[in-house]
Amino acid sequence: MLDIDNIRRQFPIFSTTTKTPLVYLDNAATTQKPLVVLERLQRFYSYENANIHRGIYQLADDATRHFEKARSRVAQFINAKYPDEVVFCSGTTEAINMVAQGLRKYLSSDHQLVVTAMEHHANFVPWQTVCNQTGARLRVIAVKPDGTLDRDQLDAAIRQKPAVLALTHISNTLGTINPVHEIVALAKEHGVITVVDAAQSIAYDHLDVKDLDCDFLAFSGHKAFGPMGIGVLYGKEEQLARLEPYQQGGSMIIKVSEESTTFKPPPHGLEAGTPPVAEAVALGTALDFISGIGLSKIKVHNHSILLYAKEKLSSLQGVQQIGPENETSSIVSFLMKDIHPHDVATILGESGVAVRAGHHCAQPLMQALNIHGTVRASFTIYNNREDVDQLIDALKTVEKVML
Amino acid sequence: MSESLKKLYNHLILDRQKDLSNFEKNENAQITLEAYNPVCGDQFKLYLDFDNNTISKASYYGYGCSLSRASTSLLVELLPGKSGKEVLECIQSYYRQLEDDKEDRSELIKALSMAKEFPGRKQCVVLSWDTVKHFIQNKRA
Numbered sequence: 001m002l003d004i005d006n007i008r009r010q011f012p013i014f015s016t017t018t019k020t021p022l023v024y025l026d027n028a029a030t031t032q033k034p035l036v037v038l039e040r041l042q043r044f045y046s047y048e049n050a051n052i053h054r055g056i057y058q059l060a061d062d063a064t065r066h067f068e069k070a071r072s073r074v075a076q077f078i079n080a081k082y083p084d085e086v087v088f089c090s091g092t093t094e095a096i097n098m099v100a101q102g103l104r105k106y107l108s109s110d111h112q113l114v115v116t117a118m119e120h121h122a123n124f125v126p127w128q129t130v131c132n133q134t135g136a137r138l139r140v141i142a143v144k145p146d147g148t149l150d151r152d153q154l155d156a157a158i159r160q161k162p163a164v165l166a167l168t169h170i171s172n173t174l175g176t177i178n179p180v181h182e183i184v185a186l187a188k189e190h191g192v193i194t195v196v197d198a199a200q201s202i203a204y205d206h207l208d209v210k211d212l213d214c215d216f217l218a219f220s221g222h223k224a225f226g227p228m229g230i231g232v233l234y235g236k237e238e239q240l241a242r243l244e245p246y247q248q249g250g251s252m253i254i255k256v257s258e259e260s261t262t263f264k265p266p267p268h269g270l271e272a273g274t275p276p277v278a279e280a281v282a283l284g285t286a287l288d289f290i291s292g293i294g295l296s297k298i299k300v301h302n303h304s305i306l307l308y309a310k311e312k313l314s315s316l317q318g319v320q321q322i323g324p325e326n327e328t329s330s331i332v333s334f335l336m337k338d339i340h341p342h343d344v345a346t347i348l349g350e351s352g353v354a355v356r357a358g359h360h361c362a363q364p365l366m367q368a369l370n371i372h373g374t375v376r377a378s379f380t381i382y383n384n385r386e387d388v389d390q391l392i393d394a395l396k397t398v399e400k401v402m403l
Numbered sequence: 404m405s406e407s408l409k410k411l412y413n414h415l416i417l418d419r420q421k422d423l424s425n426f427e428k429n430e431n432a433q434i435t436l437e438a439y440n441p442v443c444g445d446q447f448k449l450y451l452d453f454d455n456n457t458i459s460k461a462s463y464y465g466y467g468c469s470l471s472r473a474s475t476s477l478l479v480e481l482l483p484g485k486s487g488k489e490v491l492e493c494i495q496s497y498y499r500q501l502e503d504d505k506e507d508r509s510e511l512i513k514a515l516s517m518a519k520e521f522p523g524r525k526q527c528v529v530l531s532w533d534t535v536k537h538f539i540q541n542k543r544a
Contacts, residue, residue, distance in 0.1 A: 350404070401408065
């Protein structure tokens with residue numbers, strides 16, 4: 001059994017003395033940071049700070065070593081073949097833009113790109129944009145009323161051999177877990193480049209990119225107890241090599257003359273400018289934090305809290321849960337009678353309960369489900385049953401206020 | 404429940420959001436505006452008819468939270484009979500009343516003014532007002 005109280009104590013934000021203690025149920029937006037991660041950031045900036053890949057002195061050499069060690073740590077965490085298959089970037093959004101724009105030169109009106117109506121805007125808009133730029137067609141796979149993908153439609157689209165399939169592993173809005181292994185396998189059979197948005201899965205389940213066999217995978221550090229501003233694009237060595245660098249400038253070059261420039265090979269050729277070094281190093285620490293507890297144990301805990309929350313929510317009259325009944329991660333989306341999600345969230349916020357309300361950066365999904373928004377509670381390792389009880393109590397207040 | 408929450412969700416706002424007067428589509432309106440907040444998905448159509456330069460009829464239809472509905476309902480109630488210039492004055496006066504508790508103001512506006520005390524809700528009470536303001540300003544320009 002995990003000692004949740006002990007884990008919770010490692011997060012300074014829960015020890016702050018505000019008028020109401022924080023019940024933080026917005027982990028799908030960003031997780032809180034454990035002390036080890038905060039201390040690692042501070043240690044870097046206090047004692048280890050230098051720019052990387054250029055200084056001919058010990059401090060710079062050490063900073064480079066820490067940065068590259070973090071790359072290896074990420075590679076190990078997702079079981080990449082080589083550390084150089086890990087490109088550091090600012091987050092999932094940048095990672096996907098890097099792929100979409102990196103593939104741009106290969107795309108034309110002869111091509112089709114496939115995404116789903118379940119995607120976060122980060123895995124939707126970059127593809128829509130590159131289609132507009134190149135004349136390629138964007139095919140959007142439907143989501144069924146139960147919040148799962150229309151597999152028949154998806155499989156048929158894959159058999160038409162589109163250039164790219166960009167798919168989320170877990171829906172940030174509904175928690176739907178897509179069978180990415182099956183889908184990627186089918187896509188590989190048809191020679192489709194596969195891009196997996198793992199923003200919601202990196203701290204939820206074991207990711208093994210060798211086993212998954214996707215071409216690209218993207219995630220953000222801040223949803224995995226790491227700092228904001230650091231994220232990862234994983235790409236198979238040969239796939240990264242095909243990407244045109246979407247940003248050019250410092251540190252990504254081998255040789256520059258007035259006439260032309262030679263770029264470094266990946267990953268460094270895709271990391272223009274000074275990267276967030278401390279953040280990358282602290283991301284390594286965050287992954288150590290996760291491994292220290294154990295992802296399997298985290299998953300069991302998160303699932304038990306989710307089931308408890310779903311059960312409690314079902315007992316409240318007028319609460320309608322949106323999304324699949326099973327096969328969901330630690331996210332529950334719901335509506336409360338005809339009360340607007342922002343009214344619910346404001347009243348919950350007054351009780352110290354932080355949830356997300358609105359369209360969750362997934363407007364195509366809202367359109368597919370014919371709703372305007374939801375209230376979303378998302379759980380992680382420091383949440384306990386008392387957090388859920390407080391959510392339920394606060395929801396009873398919502399009813400009192402609004403009806 | 405906190406005092407500010409009680410002041411915000413007071414019965415005037417809750418009654419107002421349920422009040423369906425002027426809540427109707429008017430596909431034949433001379434002017435149809437869209438008030439849209441991409442953050443929360445609130446979306447109203449504002450229907451305006453003019454007689455010479457005076458608004459003769461106003462209604463709204465769409466989806467929004469209690470605050471955006473109540474504030475939109477108040478807006479369309481105030482618009483008929485006003486010229487463009489008077490509409491702008493009315494909107495400016497509403498904004499002043501939201502900000503300044505020394506203003507002589509109705510209990511409903513007092514309640515709406517509480518929105519600024521709550522994270523992310525200030526926009527709800529000006530959404531439709533901003534839309535009409537921009538339309539009239541552009542029309543006059």
